[in-house]
Amino acid sequence: MEVIIKEDYEEISRLAAGIIAGMVRRSPRAVLGLATGGTPVGCYRELVRMHREEDLDFSQIVTFNLDEYVGLPEDHEQSYHRFMWDNLFSHINVAAANVHIPDGNAGDLHEACNDYEMELDEHGGVDIQLLGIGSNGHLAFNEPGSSLGSRTRIKTLTERTRQDNSRFFSTLDEVPKYCVTMGVGTIMESGKLLLLANGGNKAEAIAAAVEGPITASVPASAIQFHPDVTVIMDRAAASKLTREYHSQPHFLEGDKE
Ligand code: GLP
Numbered sequence: 356m357e358v359i360i361k362e363d364y365e366e367i368s369r370l371a372a373g374i375i376a377g378m379v380r381r382s383p384r385a386v387l388g389l390a391t392g393g394t395p396v397g398c399y400r401e402l403v404r405m406h407r408e409e410d411l412d413f414s415q416i417v418t419f420n421l422d423e424y425v426g427l428p429e430d431h432e433q434s435y436h437r438f439m440w441d442n443l444f445s446h447i448n449v450a451a452a453n454v455h456i457p458d459g460n461a462g463d464l465h466e467a468c469n470d471y472e473m474e475l476d477e478h479g480g481v482d483i484q485l486l487g488i489g490s491n492g493h494l495a496f497n498e499p500g501s502s503l504g505s506r507t508r509i510k511t512l513t514e515r516t517r518q519d520n521s522r523f524f525s526t527l528d529e530v531p532k533y534c535v536t537m538g539v540g541t542i543m544e545s546g547k548l549l550l551l552a553n554g555g556n557k558a559e560a561i562a563a564a565v566e567g568p569i570t571a572s573v574p575a576s577a578i579q580f581h582p583d584v585t586v587i588m589d590r591a592a593a594s595k596l597t598r599e600y601h602s603q604p605h606f607l608e609g610d611k612e
Contacts, residue, residue: 368397
């Protein structure tokens, strides 16, 4: 696992966007796994800039999002559909037909979850999965106790997550109680994982995920099983880590000389 500690949110966002852009340039038909929440907004902003100023081309890119609330209309300000279009898709040249976000309004949610897994399989799986982390150690919306082998399914949000996310809604009551989310097992099949964390309220979760035992009580700790993980965070999120870490990717092309 590569753990990189940066000075601030801008640096986290630039490094993460650079890694994703590298994948897009190397593999123009790559499947990007995308995340929502406050954390990836800066990374998306930087990808939009690269599209505008550096011709970063998303025309053949396929995207799959991690999760969605159940019962929020797609055009609701806080739906993850809306989030993705507002923060990224409307500003780049991705084809709408290549965008996949779980449907939280499907008549049969179980069937929709199984279909989502099948579609992901048909595209050969995610090449690089962007992730945030919940303050309780959740990954996507896999709350503590989620099976580490879980697949896309309906989950109940914990009170802690509803509280955390209530900052985006007018009242706590408005925060949905259910969601659909890729499973931990689904996420673990991605070719590469890129987890971002920012701020002191993530410090405990990051310490448990990166240095703690692998346990369903901290779903993000499952990343320790993955052969290709990069975790990028600021000093505040890193404040409860105890091992030695670096501020740059540990091997750069120039290091060969
Ligand atoms: C959200 C999302 C997660 C995200 C996490 C942290 O509710 N479902 O994918 O990583 O919680 O969010 P934030 O980046 O806003 O702290």
